[in-house]
Amino acid sequence: MIQHVFKLIKTQWKNNIWIILELFIVSALMWYIVDYFSVMLITSRIPLGFEIENTYAVKIAHYQSDNPNYIDYGEDSEEPALNFLRIVDRIRNHSEIMDVSIGQWHYPYCSSNMTAGYRHDSLRVNARILYVTPSYFEMFSVHPAAGGEPSLLGEALEHGVIISSGMEEALFPGSHAAGQTILTNDSTSSYRVSAVSVPLKNHRFSRRDNYIYFPFQEHTLMGMNEENIKDNTSITFRTRSGMNEKDFASSFKAEMNTQLSIGNFYITGIIPISELRTLTLKADGVYESVQNRTGFTVFFLLNVFLGVIGTFWLRIKKRREEIGLCIAVGSSRHQVMRQMMTESLGLLLIALVPAIIIWGNLILVETLPVHTLGLTWQRFALNSLFTILPLSLVIILATWYPAWRSASIQPAEALHYE
Numbered sequence: 001m002i003q004h005v006f007k008l009i010k011t012q013w014k015n016n017i018w019i020i021l022e023l024f025i026v027s028a029l030m031w032y033i034v035d036y037f038s039v040m041l042i043t044s045r046i047p048l049g050f051e052i053e054n055t056y057a058v059k060i061a062h063y064q065s066d067n068p069n070y071i072d073y074g075e076d077s078e079e080p081a082l083n084f085l086r087i088v089d090r091i092r093n094h095s096e097i098m099d100v101s102i103g104q105w106h107y108p109y110c111s112s113n114m115t116a117g118y119r120h121d122s123l124r125v126n127a128r129i130l131y132v133t134p135s136y137f138e139m140f141s142v143h144p145a146a147g148g149e150p151s152l153l154g155e156a157l158e159h160g161v162i163i164s165s166g167m168e169e170a171l172f173p174g175s176h177a178a179g180q181t182i183l184t185n186d187s188t189s190s191y192r193v194s195a196v197s198v199p200l201k202n203h204r205f206s207r208r209d210n211y212i213y214f215p216f217q218e219h220t221l222m223g224m225n226e227e228n229i230k231d232n233t234s235i236t237f238r239t240r241s242g243m244n245e246k247d248f249a250s251s252f253k254a255e256m257n258t259q260l261s262i263g264n265f266y267i268t269g270i271i272p273i274s275e276l277r278t279l280t281l282k283a284d285g286v287y288e289s290v291q292n293r294t295g296f297t298v299f300f301l302l303n304v305f306l307g308v309i310g311t312f313w314l315r316i317k318k319r320r321e322e323i324g325l326c327i328a329v330g331s332s333r334h335q336v337m338r339q340m341m342t343e344s345l346g347l348l349l350i351a352l353v354p355a356i357i358i359w360g361n362l363i364l365v366e367t368l369p370v371h372t373l374g375l376t377w378q379r380f381a382l383n384s385l386f387t388i389l390p391l392s393l394v395i396i397l398a399t400w401y402p403a404w405r406s407a408s409i410q411p412a413e414a415l416h417y418e
Contacts, residue, residue: 016347019311023351023391026304028358031387033297038382040205040290049164049200049208051141052108052273054098056249058091058235059269060084062226071264081221083263084229090259091237096248099139100237103216104131107236108140109203109276111283117185118212120171124185127167127210128202134158136213137197139238145196153195157215160194164211168196203277205286226264236273245272308391309398344399348391359384 063070073079092100105113114129134154136142144152145165153162161182168177177193184190191214199208221229239248249270260267281287359380 019347020351023348024355027355031359031383034386035383044204049198054239055273057271060265061268062264076223078222080226083265086262087260096239098238099135101133101136101139102235104232106130106132109280118182120182123171125170127212131214131216133216143198145198156195160192162195162213164197165199166208167210308394341399344395
């Protein structure tokens with residue numbers, strides 16, 4: 001039957017060539033769209049490596065020298081640093097606070113970050129730098145790659161630096177980084193790796209990144225003025241579970257506003273890190289990109305659905321008398337409908353041959369985005385599957401009903417047309 005179907009397609013090639021061309025263009029465009037959404041879906045399902053439930057960032061400011069409340073401590077005074085640490089202690093002593101952490105560029109979805117290059121032997125990699133205190137790992141539930149509680153990383157931080165699994169794989173392929181030494185790219189500094197964390201991502205829709213954790217030393221604040229402390233040091237804390245983030249943030253600020261105004265420092269906001277996540281994704285254009293592409297995809301698929309249905313409906317309607325004649329000479333309705341569907345899927349199969357070549361070239365020449373997911377044949381196969389299956393279903397739907405209607409023609413009526 002398959003051979004007979006392709007003979008029919010060849011016999012009617014003048015009409016079928018336009019249908020094949022339409023299916024080729026539709027499948028090529030649809031594959032590219034499927035690639036975007038499949039990459040987004042797969043990437044979003046890869047664990048972040050940290051948790052932000054019940055965590056908050058503290059926004060602080062300081063009085064300027066022209067403010068009547070400004071206190072001049074003099075140059076190189078340790079009082080600004082001590083005032084900052086007093087704020088940290090008062091937050092830590094609050095009954096609802098479980099953990100407090102201070103550091104530099106250290107909390108998830110922070111708008112500021114710093115990166116540097118590191119190497120081991122001839123292998124080099126760039127990594128995101130975080131200065132943290134030991135409580136950071138329990139606060140954001142960052143676990144060791146080898147398993148165990150986050151507190152193990154806090155203990156290891158006292159004996160060296162901690163790197164993420166991705167950085168370990170890049171610098172120590174097939175080996176373990178713990179106990180090894182890494183260098184900066186210019187070889188001016190060396191660091192002992194005391195532990196390795198689970199793989200980490202910047203946000204839900206990014207790929208796993210390289211991280212390196214340095215211990216934050218409070219004594220480095222001594223001698224810094226309020227401006228430097230505010231710009232380079234941040235405070236985060238975690239509350240007990242089951243609390244409404246927005247309600248707690250507003251009530252905590254109202255309750256602690258006076259207590260947390262020390263020296264020239266005062267609190268300007270308590271922001272749930274979940275809100276910072278939303279702001280980060282908006283700033284990176286993730287939400288806008290998803291919304292725009294989703295809108296375009298819905299519009300495109302609607303047009304594809306209507307176009308394909310209209311094309312095959314008209315194709316079968318023009319062959320109504322041919323179908324009736326087949327029935328008149330002994331073919332059953334089931335056989336006729338099966339033949340029509342097989343012909344339609346055969347047209348799709350022919351169109352897929354050049355389409356697959358286009359898809360393969362998109363992989364080979366690396367024109368697809370790779371910043372979130374690498375170019376692999378598994379990616380190719382997944383995209384192809386989710387392109388071919390919907391198109392096949394649409395074609396079957398577009399063929400079934402008009403074929404069923406045409407197969408209902410009476411043999412005498414078909415002979416009359418003939």
